[in-house]
Amino acid sequence: MLQKTGDRPQGSNNVLVLVRHGQSEWNRLNMFTGWKDVGLSEEGVSEAHRAGQRLKDEGLVFDSAFASTLKRAHNTLDIILGEVGQGKLPIIKAAALNERDYGDLVGINKEEARKRFGAEKVQIWQRSYDVAPPGGESLKDTAARVCPFFDRWIVPELQSGKNVIVVAHGNSLRSLIMELDKLTPEEVQHYSLATATPVIYRVKADGTLAEKRSLAA
Numbered sequence: 001m002l003q004k005t006g007d008r009p010q011g012s013n014n015v016l017v018l019v020r021h022g023q024s025e026w027n028r029l030n031m032f033t034g035w036k037d038v039g040l041s042e043e044g045v046s047e048a049h050r051a052g053q054r055l056k057d058e059g060l061v062f063d064s065a066f067a068s069t070l071k072r073a074h075n076t077l078d079i080i081l082g083e084v085g086q087g088k089l090p091i092i093k094a095a096a097l098n099e100r101d102y103g104d105l106v107g108i109n110k111e112e113a114r115k116r117f118g119a120e121k122v123q124i125w126q127r128s129y130d131v132a133p134p135g136g137e138s139l140k141d142t143a144a145r146v147c148p149f150f151d152r153w154i155v156p157e158l159q160s161g162k163n164v165i166v167v168a169h170g171n172s173l174r175s176l177i178m179e180l181d182k183l184t185p186e187e188v189q190h191y192s193l194a195t196a197t198p199v200i201y202r203v204k205a206d207g208t209l210a211e212k213r214s215l216a217a
């Protein structure tokens with residue numbers, strides 16, 4: 001795993017961009033989605049184009065592009081790469097980056113779930129570190145597949161001087177950001193990611209994190 005330092009960025013830093021996919025059809029309907037492979041909504045497609053434009057304005061050129069195997073993630077990445085003029089860059093799809101499995105909650109409207117199970121319990125299932133929703137994965141379970149994948153396949157790219165973009169999901173990226181930012185289980189409960197809002201890390205040649213910022217729409 002990369003190490004964090006308080007140092008300011010230097011010119012030759014390598015870049016890691018993390019993006020949650022654009023709004024999906026089930027985000028629009030406020031339904032628990034998890035591993036269900038739903039497409040982007042019209043708004044999600046527009047969000048992905050806007051995210052790509054923002055990255056283009058930053059002048060970023062990517063060497064590697066990773067997404068989950070779920071179409072809302074790799075379709076978002078496709079759109080972003082088109083916008084930055086890199087439509088031919090191959091996308092590496094990995095199930096390890098897929099959303100947290102929401103188990104029995106998949107397909108249930110989030111408001112309806114709060115009525116059925118109680119708002120407090122649903123909040124714990126959604127945001128706690130180690131409590132899994134019934135039949136699904138906790139954030140800790142999700143981290144146990146996302147972080148080793150990151151270490152094995154993405155850290156070496158960054159350490160060899162490449163710029164990498166990863167498009168995945170609200171919770172699979174939360175689990176990674178928890179590790180990168182060294183968030184505690186308490187802190188991660190209050191952390192969430194907006195759709196199609198790139199988070200940019202600069203990584204120094206020695207593999208330590210130098211800077212983090214968000215490109216809000």
Ligand SMILES: O=C(O)[C@H](O)COP(=O)(O)O
Pocket residue numbers: 031032033034035099102126169170171
């Ligand atoms: O799987 C889902 O329902 C969403 O992608 C993330 O949901 P959450 O923000 O409720 O964790």
